[in-house]
Amino acid sequence: MKRTLTILAVAALAVIVLLSCAFEVPETEYAIVLLFGDPTRIILEPGLAWKLPPPFETVVRIDRRLRILDPPENEFLTLDKKNVMVDAFAAWEVEDPLEFLVSVVNRTTAEAQLEDIIRAEVGAALGSHELSVLLSTDPSEIRVDEIVETITQRAADKASDGYGIRVHAVRLKRLNFPEENRQAVFRRMEAERERIARQYRSEGEEEAEKVRAQADLEQAQILATAERRSQEIRGEADAEAARIYAEAYGQDPEFYEFVRTLETYEDFIDEDATIVLPADSRLLHLLKEPR
Amino acid sequence: MSTSADKTGNLRRWLSTRNLPYFVVVLVLIHWALTGVGMVREDEQAVVLRFGRVQRVAPAGILFTLPWPIDRATYVKTTEVRTMPVGYKLVDAVRGIPPTPREVEWVSGDTNIINLTLTLKYSLSDPVKYLYRVGPGEADFLVRRAAEACLSRLIATMTVDDLLTSGQVLVQEQTRASTQEALDALDAGIRLVTVNIGRVEPPSNVIEAFNDVATAKLEKARMLNQADGYRKDILPRARAMADRMVQGAESYRAATVERSRGEASQYLELLEEARKAREITETRLYLETMSRVLLRARTIVVDDREGTRIRLLE
Numbered sequence: 001m002k003r004t005l006t007i008l009a010v011a012a013l014a015v016i017v018l019l020s021c022a023f024e025v026p027e028t029e030y031a032i033v034l035l036f037g038d039p040t041r042i043i044l045e046p047g048l049a050w051k052l053p054p055p056f057e058t059v060v061r062i063d064r065r066l067r068i069l070d071p072p073e074n075e076f077l078t079l080d081k082k083n084v085m086v087d088a089f090a091a092w093e094v095e096d097p098l099e100f101l102v103s104v105v106n107r108t109t110a111e112a113q114l115e116d117i118i119r120a121e122v123g124a125a126l127g128s129h130e131l132s133v134l135l136s137t138d139p140s141e142i143r144v145d146e147i148v149e150t151i152t153q154r155a156a157d158k159a160s161d162g163y164g165i166r167v168h169a170v171r172l173k174r175l176n177f178p179e180e181n182r183q184a185v186f187r188r189m190e191a192e193r194e195r196i197a198r199q200y201r202s203e204g205e206e207e208a209e210k211v212r213a214q215a216d217l218e219q220a221q222i223l224a225t226a227e228r229r230s231q232e233i234r235g236e237a238d239a240e241a242a243r244i245y246a247e248a249y250g251q252d253p254e255f256y257e258f259v260r261t262l263e264t265y266e267d268f269i270d271e272d273a274t275i276v277l278p279a280d281s282r283l284l285h286l287l288k289e290p291r
Numbered sequence: 292m293s294t295s296a297d298k299t300g301n302l303r304r305w306l307s308t309r310n311l312p313y314f315v316v317v318l319v320l321i322h323w324a325l326t327g328v329g330m331v332r333e334d335e336q337a338v339v340l341r342f343g344r345v346q347r348v349a350p351a352g353i354l355f356t357l358p359w360p361i362d363r364a365t366y367v368k369t370t371e372v373r374t375m376p377v378g379y380k381l382v383d384a385v386r387g388i389p390p391t392p393r394e395v396e397w398v399s400g401d402t403n404i405i406n407l408t409l410t411l412k413y414s415l416s417d418p419v420k421y422l423y424r425v426g427p428g429e430a431d432f433l434v435r436r437a438a439e440a441c442l443s444r445l446i447a448t449m450t451v452d453d454l455l456t457s458g459q460v461l462v463q464e465q466t467r468a469s470t471q472e473a474l475d476a477l478d479a480g481i482r483l484v485t486v487n488i489g490r491v492e493p494p495s496n497v498i499e500a501f502n503d504v505a506t507a508k509l510e511k512a513r514m515l516n517q518a519d520g521y522r523k524d525i526l527p528r529a530r531a532m533a534d535r536m537v538q539g540a541e542s543y544r545a546a547t548v549e550r551s552r553g554e555a556s557q558y559l560e561l562l563e564e565a566r567k568a569r570e571i572t573e574t575r576l577y578l579e580t581m582s583r584v585l586l587r588a589r590t591i592v593v594d595d596r597e598g599t600r601i602r603l604l605e
Contacts, residue, residue: 024342024343025342025343025344026340026343026344026423027340027343027344027345027419027422027423028423028426045344046342046343046344046345047341047342047343047344048341048342048343048344065423065424065425065426065429066424066425066426066429066433066477066478066479067429068429068432068433068436070432070436073393089436089440091433091477134447135398135399135400135402135447136400136447136448137400137401137448137449137450138400139448142447142448144444144447145444168476168477169473169476169477171436171437171440171473172440172443172444173436173439173440173443174393174397174439174443175397175398175443175447176393176396176397176398176404177398177404182404185402185403185404186404186494186496186497188402189403189404189451189493189497189500190497190500192403193497193500193501193503193504194500194503196504196507197500197503197504197506197507198507199507200504200507200508200510200511201507201510201511203511204507204510204511204512204513204514204515205514207511207514207515207518208514208515208517208518209518210518211515211518211519211521211522212518212521212522214522215518215521215522215525215526216525218522218526218529219525219526219528219529222526222529222530222532222533223529223532223533223536225533226532226533226534226536226537227536229536229537229540230536230537230539230540231540232540233537233540233541233543233544234540234543234544234547236544237540237543237544237545237547237548238547240544240547240548240551241547241548241550241551242551244548244551244552244555245551245554245555247555248554248555248556248558248559248562249555249558251559251562252562252565252566255562255565255569255573256558258573258576259558259561259576262576262577262580263580265580265581265584266580266583266584269584269587269588270587270588271587271588272588273587273588273589274588274589274590274591275584275585275588275589275590275591276590276591276592276593277590277591277592277593278592278593283578283581284592
């Protein structure tokens with residue numbers, strides 16, 4: 001009986017020791033095994049891992065996930081002496097767990113260091129470019145991608161060397177102006193809009209006037225054409241009538257002259273006319289000497 | 292020949308003996324084995340971890356794994372579409388609080404400040420990456436930051452007029468594409484479903500100037516309309532008047548030609564008559580005319596060439 005108990009006790013102890021030798025490395029972490037506080041092994045792959053029991057080896061875990069560092073926005077000066085507020089963020093992760101552990105210990109200090117690096121790099125990049133490489137309606141002037149790539153590269157180099165950090169991307173997420181410049185922008189925007197509004201109004205007047213003038217011109221043309229056409233028609237009519245008369249009257253010019261003379265008499269002799277007839281006129285000769 | 296009471300009695304007797312420890316062990320083992328059974332819901336996927344390492348991703352249905360602590364499963368809602376605001380906060384939107392200038396303002400390529408909000412909808416394309424590459428809270432944070440960077444860069448190349456009018460579709464399309472690209476570059480396991488523009492408007496202290504431009508645009512259209520109205524008024528009138536003039540000329544033509552024809556034929560008839568008896572006709576015409584003429588006028592007949600004797604005929 002006593003022998004059985006001893007066996008059980010030894011077995012239990014063995015299990016406890018065994019359990020303290022096994023540890024889990026999750027997907028989200030790297031593990032560093034320390035022998036009496038001295039790093040001996042770095043475990044990069046997740047899964048089950050082994051170590052010597054506590055007094056000898058201990059484990060330090062380091063979060064391996066991607067982190068987003070979003071420091072508050074900062075005011076920078078561009079090459080053409082313009083003040084801009086730039087809000088940058090960086091995506092980073094631990095690249096070298098040991099170096100990270102030795103130099104920065106934890107994420108909070110790491111991020112404080114990284115923040116300084118990023119602020120310095122963004123400042124340097126903006127200070128060597130004019131604002132128009134960030135803001136322009138001409139796509140060929142824009143060089144944001146290039147600038148951001150440079151910042152990322154330089155920040156990555158610095159962070160990788162000293163801190164075991166890998167910087168994936170530094171991006172500028174916001175760009176704005178400091179308060180006083182912002183008010184100036186608003187004033188300029190207002191002036192610009194006023195100019196555009198005025199332009200619309202005067203264009204309206206100009207184009208409306210053009211349309212009216214064109215309409216007036218067309219009206220005059222229509223009437224002039226009609227005038228000419230009706231003159232032509234009247235002319236044709238008169239010519240036609242003249243031809244008809246000539247054709248008829250030309251058949252016997254003497255008789256026509258006779259008839260026309262008589263008509264003329266009728267036309268010009270009215271109530272006020274006084275005709276003096278000699279008594280021996282053809283009309284009155286019967287009066288004197290009846291046949 | 293045993294009853295049910297006999298059976299229960301048998302079981303109790305069996306349990307009360309020294310078999311009890313075995314029974315407890317079996318129960319514990321069953322319970323332990325059951326920790327390896329789980330249920331993955333319709334909208335979920337389960338990531339199975341063996342000693343913390345991703346072993347597989349299981350679809351919806353019953354999930355069998357090795358029991359704790361060897362295997363563990365994490366359940367993720369993969370079909371769920373999540374919402375992330377850009378340029379405002381969801382809590383503010385619910386309470387009706389307008390976003391602050393710093394949240395909502397962007398700078399356009401022609402150095403105008405404009406207010407713009409977006410709503411991102413995204414889901415998980417890779418639960419493993421979402422859970423372990425970035426981590427749930429951080430991933431959502433990343434989507435917003437990435438979208439802000441892409442949007443900021445895009446707006447910086449556009450004019451304020453484009454943004455207020457035709458450019459909005461472009462903004463949605465481009466932001467979606469470039470944000471997705473940025474997320475993929477970081478292996479975030481996130482798929483951006485849609486990017487929707489909320490509102491785009493000039494900041495409140497310059498909005499009146501912008502509205503005035505819209506008014507001026509309308510005024511311009513109105514002026515052109517009026518001018519067009521003037522044109523549409525006078526031209527038909529002019530055409531009507533032109534028509535009347537030509538019609539007048541046409542009726543003059545008809546009248547003139549007809550009259551000349553009438554007179555000509557009248558004359559020709561007379562001529563016909565005259566050809567038959569020239570002298571008689573001429574005399575008749577002469578006398579008829581004279582009678583009409585002399586009837587009308589005052590006639591003085593002078594008897595001799597010197598004109599000393601005057602006799603009135605009337």
